[in-house]
Amino acid sequence: MINILRKNYALTLWLTRVIYGLALLLGQMFAIDSAFGWLSMALGVAVPRAWYVYLAYAVVMTAVMELIIRLLTRLIFNFLRLVIIPFNEFIILFMLSGAVVNAVSGLIKLVYLVSPAAMVFGEWLITPVVSAAVYFGLFLLVKRLYLNDKNAPYVFRCGVITFMIFSVISLFIL
Amino acid sequence: MKTKKTVLCFILAVALILPNTVFAAEAATPSTGAYGLLEEFVTDNPSRTAGTAGEGAAADWIENKLKEFGYTDDDISRQTFSIENYLSGVSGSGLTTTSENISLSVPSAVSNGKVVIGAHYDNASSLYNGYSATGGQGVSDNGGGVAVLLELARKFKDVSLDFDLEIVFFGAEELGLVGSRHYVSGLTQSVKDDILLMINIDVVVNGDYLYVWGEDGYTPQAAYFAEISGGSARVLPANKRAVYGVSVTGSRPYYTVAHAADSMSFLDAGIPVAFFFSGNLSSGSFGYVENDGMDGVMHTENDTLEYISERYRDKMISNTDAVVNTIYNGVTADGFVAAVENARDYITGGFWLNGVYAMAITLVIMAGLGVWAYFYYGKLKKRAILGTADVRGERVFTRPDDDDIFTFRS
Numbered sequence: 001m002i003n004i005l006r007k008n009y010a011l012t013l014w015l016t017r018v019i020y021g022l023a024l025l026l027g028q029m030f031a032i033d034s035a036f037g038w039l040s041m042a043l044g045v046a047v048p049r050a051w052y053v054y055l056a057y058a059v060v061m062t063a064v065m066e067l068i069i070r071l072l073t074r075l076i077f078n079f080l081r082l083v084i085i086p087f088n089e090f091i092i093l094f095m096l097s098g099a100v101v102n103a104v105s106g107l108i109k110l111v112y113l114v115s116p117a118a119m120v121f122g123e124w125l126i127t128p129v130v131s132a133a134v135y136f137g138l139f140l141l142v143k144r145l146y147l148n149d150k151n152a153p154y155v156f157r158c159g160v161i162t163f164m165i166f167s168v169i170s171l172f173i174l
Numbered sequence: 175m176k177t178k179k180t181v182l183c184f185i186l187a188v189a190l191i192l193p194n195t196v197f198a199a200e201a202a203t204p205s206t207g208a209y210g211l212l213e214e215f216v217t218d219n220p221s222r223t224a225g226t227a228g229e230g231a232a233a234d235w236i237e238n239k240l241k242e243f244g245y246t247d248d249d250i251s252r253q254t255f256s257i258e259n260y261l262s263g264v265s266g267s268g269l270t271t272t273s274e275n276i277s278l279s280v281p282s283a284v285s286n287g288k289v290v291i292g293a294h295y296d297n298a299s300s301l302y303n304g305y306s307a308t309g310g311q312g313v314s315d316n317g318g319g320v321a322v323l324l325e326l327a328r329k330f331k332d333v334s335l336d337f338d339l340e341i342v343f344f345g346a347e348e349l350g351l352v353g354s355r356h357y358v359s360g361l362t363q364s365v366k367d368d369i370l371l372m373i374n375i376d377v378v379v380n381g382d383y384l385y386v387w388g389e390d391g392y393t394p395q396a397a398y399f400a401e402i403s404g405g406s407a408r409v410l411p412a413n414k415r416a417v418y419g420v421s422v423t424g425s426r427p428y429y430t431v432a433h434a435a436d437s438m439s440f441l442d443a444g445i446p447v448a449f450f451f452s453g454n455l456s457s458g459s460f461g462y463v464e465n466d467g468m469d470g471v472m473h474t475e476n477d478t479l480e481y482i483s484e485r486y487r488d489k490m491i492s493n494t495d496a497v498v499n500t501i502y503n504g505v506t507a508d509g510f511v512a513a514v515e516n517a518r519d520y521i522t523g524g525f526w527l528n529g530v531y532a533m534a535i536t537l538v539i540m541a542g543l544g545v546w547a548y549f550y551y552g553k554l555k556k557r558a559i560l561g562t563a564d565v566r567g568e569r570v571f572t573r574p575d576d577d578d579i580f581t582f583r584s
Contacts, residue, residue: 012393
């Protein structure tokens with residue numbers, strides 16, 4: 001897989017963006033409904049539930065998320081001196097992991113359609129648990145591709161601390 | 175010749191006058207049923223903003239109408255409550271700091287509990303809701319509900335029921351369910367336990383479909399009324415447009431359109447509800463809309479008799495009649511008590527709605543993951559020292575120092 005990525009980085013990046021955007025729509029289906037539902041109420045205008053609204057949301061949010069991911073990753077890599085991991089390749093792997101988190105979370109959240117009350121526990125539990133599992137998988141992949149037994153513990157420690165900080169922040173933002 | 179002219183003039187005059195007379199007679203024919211009451215109510219009480227003289231006049235009007243139906247002072251009571259806390263920053267001429275609920279009791283000889291049927295009679299206002307409702311008459315929200323209640327009051331007069339019935343017209347709903355909250359807060363626990371069902375009617379006149387809602391999942395009472403209605407009213411579709419965010423009632427950390435009504439005051443107190451409203455939850459738009467054409471009138475200046483009846487008169491008549499008939503046939507049917515007596519079992523418990531529990535469980539899981547990560551980190555450190563040796567055994571090191579492993583730190 002990594003060889004395909006390295007052969008045509010630009011194409012892989014665009015494919016990653018498309019996958020990330022689609023997964024974002026699934027993972028944030030209820031958030032999108034909420035945002036546009038509230039917007040409709042606030043403006044007193046019924047926003048049409050049309051494909052182009054979803055497309056616009058996916059494009060804008062994917063662009064914004066990629067920008068945030070690139071900025072934060074660059075910042076964290078520099079701060080923690082993680083020079084051994086190639087930045088551009090990691091961005092693609094991280095975005096694909098994010099896509100998996102969104103897709104799996106989105107599938108689990110379909111239970112809200114049957115019982116919206118599940119939203120209360122679901123919103124707290126689903127994303128952190130799924131994220132923990134997927135990002136551990138990302139660590140194993142990164143370890144296999146770029147790390148050795150000597151530097152893996154340090155990268156793992158950095159990853160866990162970063163994950164915990166962002167998880168706690170997101171819990172309290174929620 | 176003169177006689178002929180006179181006869182012709184007479185015939186001509188009759189021909190001109192007669193059709194107008196007939197048409198005038200037709201136009202003067204009063205509307206009947208709930209729709210007739212709706213026309214009468216909103217024409218006489220076009221402005222009923224909570225805390226205004228208009229709301230007080232509407233309360234008087236409702237009481238007088240109930241007396242016209244044959245009810246007496248003994249049957250009707252009025253409950254005054256303060257809305258002062260909700261008017262902070264609001265100024266307007268003639269505003270008072272109180273509102274009222276009007277309650278009609280229809281006691282039964284053999285009481286198997288109690289049923290409360292309610293609707294709010296105030297209307298939205300740009301004074302405090304931020305709506306463009308100025309100029310509206312509150313026909314959709316909620317003159318229709320008042321008309322249905324009045325028609326039910328007329329139908330229940332002299333009907334013998336197996337349970338006590340109370341019909342309540344709530345004030346100050348648009349300020350935040352104030353009237354119904356006040357009503358529920360005044361009930362003792364034994365009275366709350368005694369209530370079989372609260373039926374709420376709000377925004378029923380012009381939506382594409384009538385819905386009946388009992389809770390954010392299956393409830394026997396919603397299924398019961400949907401069946402009784404013969405297809406006029408339906409339970410909410412699987413996609414109920416649940417969205418994130420605090421409910422307007424503040425009691426649920428998520429929101430569905432059914433939460434924004436007086437029935438929530440009862441549901442929060444553990445009383446089962448059946449909430450009738452109209453709209454289109456299968457439309458091609460985000461959130462709740464009244465109809466697929468997205469011609470929303472609720473909370474706008476278009477919520478007038480003229481605007482709505484020009485466009486939706488048939489819908490107004492069929493919707494209000496359907497709600498009246500569904501409720502009346504439903505509660506007078508032999509199987510009613512049996513159908514709703516277990517409705518309490520379907521109310522979502524406080525635990526499942528309490529985000530604090532969910533947060534605590536999440537933090538415990540996160541802490542568990544942290545502990546697991548700590549041990550996994552130890553395992554990685556051992557591997558760092560031992561290379562590819564088997565690190566599962568505890569033969570060499572139990573806890574290597576940080577200095578023993580390679581890091582990028584200088």
